[in-house]
Amino acid sequence: MSSTEDLIGRAEVNDLESILAITNIDAEATVRSVADHADAIFTWDYEKGARPALNKLYEKAKTSQWNGETDLPWDTEVDQEAVVMNNAAANSTGLDDGMDVAGTPFEKFSDADWIRVGVESQNWTLSQFMHGEQGALLCTAKIVETVPWIDAKYYAATQVMDEARHVEVFAKYLDTKLSGHYPINAHLGLLLDDIVADSRWDMTYLGMQIMVEGLALAAFGFIHQLTTEPLLKQLLRYVMSDEARHVAFGVLSLKEYYGELSGPELKERQEFAFEAAVRMRDRFLQQEVWERMGMRPKDVIPLVMQSPQRQLFQQMLFTKIVPNCKKLGLLDANDKWLRRRFEELGVIQFEDLADTGEEYEMFALAQGDQRSA
Ligand SMILES: [Fe+2]
Numbered sequence: 001m002s003s004t005e006d007l008i009g010r011a012e013v014n015d016l017e018s019i020l021a022i023t024n025i026d027a028e029a030t031v032r033s034v035a036d037h038a039d040a041i042f043t044w045d046y047e048k049g050a051r052p053a054l055n056k057l058y059e060k061a062k063t064s065q066w067n068g069e070t071d072l073p074w075d076t077e078v079d080q081e082a083v084v085m086n087n088a089a090a091n092s093t094g095l096d097d098g099m100d101v102a103g104t105p106f107e108k109f110s111d112a113d114w115i116r117v118g119v120e121s122q123n124w125t126l127s128q129f130m131h132g133e134q135g136a137l138l139c140t141a142k143i144v145e146t147v148p149w150i151d152a153k154y155y156a157a158t159q160v161m162d163e164a165r166h167v168e169v170f171a172k173y174l175d176t177k178l179s180g181h182y183p184i185n186a187h188l189g190l191l192l193d194d195i196v197a198d199s200r201w202d203m204t205y206l207g208m209q210i211m212v213e214g215l216a217l218a219a220f221g222f223i224h225q226l227t228t229e230p231l232l233k234q235l236l237r238y239v240m241s242d243e244a245r246h247v248a249f250g251v252l253s254l255k256e257y258y259g260e261l262s263g264p265e266l267k268e269r270q271e272f273a274f275e276a277a278v279r280m281r282d283r284f285l286q287q288e289v290w291e292r293m294g295m296r297p298k299d300v301i302p303l304v305m306q307s308p309q310r311q312l313f314q315q316m317l318f319t320k321i322v323p324n325c326k327k328l329g330l331l332d333a334n335d336k337w338l339r340r341r342f343e344e345l346g347v348i349q350f351e352d353l354a355d356t357g358e359e360y361e362m363f364a365l366a367q368g369d370q371r372s373a
């Protein structure tokens with residue numbers, strides 16, 4: 001496991017060789033154990049309503065549960081190759097994502113090769129979503145134990161159920177509609193390890209609710225818009241309605257707490273947020289897909305990164321994270337430390353988009369969206 005200092009001290013955060021040197025070394029193992037270093041906190045203050053915004057969120061969560069087994073159209077047939085072609089046609093990207101392939105290792109790629117990349121990419125993406133959801137499941141269970149406020153324990157308990165359902169539906173989609181799993185991406189794995197291992201209760205929130213879930217909400221939204229596959233579209237719509245609440249939970253809880261922290265304490269949070277941002281950016285390089293295609297990631301990733309679609313996606317991932325960090329006061333504390341880092345990552349332009357404190361109302365499922373409700 002590597003620490004924040006490793007990344008911050010790294011001279012070149014954009015050095016592809018060092019990014020690709022991080023690989024999953026226990027991909028064959030069935031379990032992974034991480035010490036969570038946290039005290040379980042009881043509170044004897046049961047007074048409900050001290051935090052009205054959290055209470056409102058809790059009430060909303062109680063009436064927004066859905067059933068992954070019965071509410072989604074699992075009888076939909078999914079032809080992965082057809083989905084790749086339909087998506088390329090619907091989004092006018094071409095199978096090669098609009099890349100200029102002359103003189104590159106892709107020069108001799110046939111349509112069939114590109115379709116295989118698309119199919120593997122579906123398998124990879126959904127696998128990482130599933131692993132990330134399990135990270136959320138574990139982190140929210142930890143928050144139930146470690147957060148000192150009763151309203152937050154109540155809310156977090158509803159999120160544990162939400163995340164179980166998310167893992168369940170992504171696993172079912174992979175098993176019954178796609179054609180193979182990928183182990184957890186090493187960058188995502190390191191990030192989840194770091195979040196789980198931190199003893200401070202707010203770091204679980206910052207890492208999971210603000211960074212990982214903020215990114216997930218943006219990524220799900222992007223794919224929801226782009227995909228022509230109706231089952232996945234609906235599955236993502238359902239998951240997003242929950243995720244918007246989860247990010248709001250993070251923003252509402254930390255806003256209160258971060259108002260009380262000192263400069264040096266905030267600096268630790270800024271560094272943690274930056275490290276998480278870099279790891280998440282790196283995970284989306286999909287290095288494992290290129291390995292499975294028999295290509296050297298080092299040769300092809302710089303080319304893939306130039307495709308307009310890919311650049312748009314990389315940036316889109318930060319549309320929730322940056323405004324939420326701003327709302328928490330993390331951008332400008334300590335002489336704008338995190339603002340400078342986000343400038344370097346090329347994502348600061350999202351700072352004034354809507355934060356996710358209230359946005360969950362917009363994502364809520366309409367009455368009648370649910371099949372069996
Ligand atoms: Fe989730």
Ligand SMILES: [Fe+2]
Pocket residue numbers: 136163213242243246
């Ligand atoms: Fe979530």
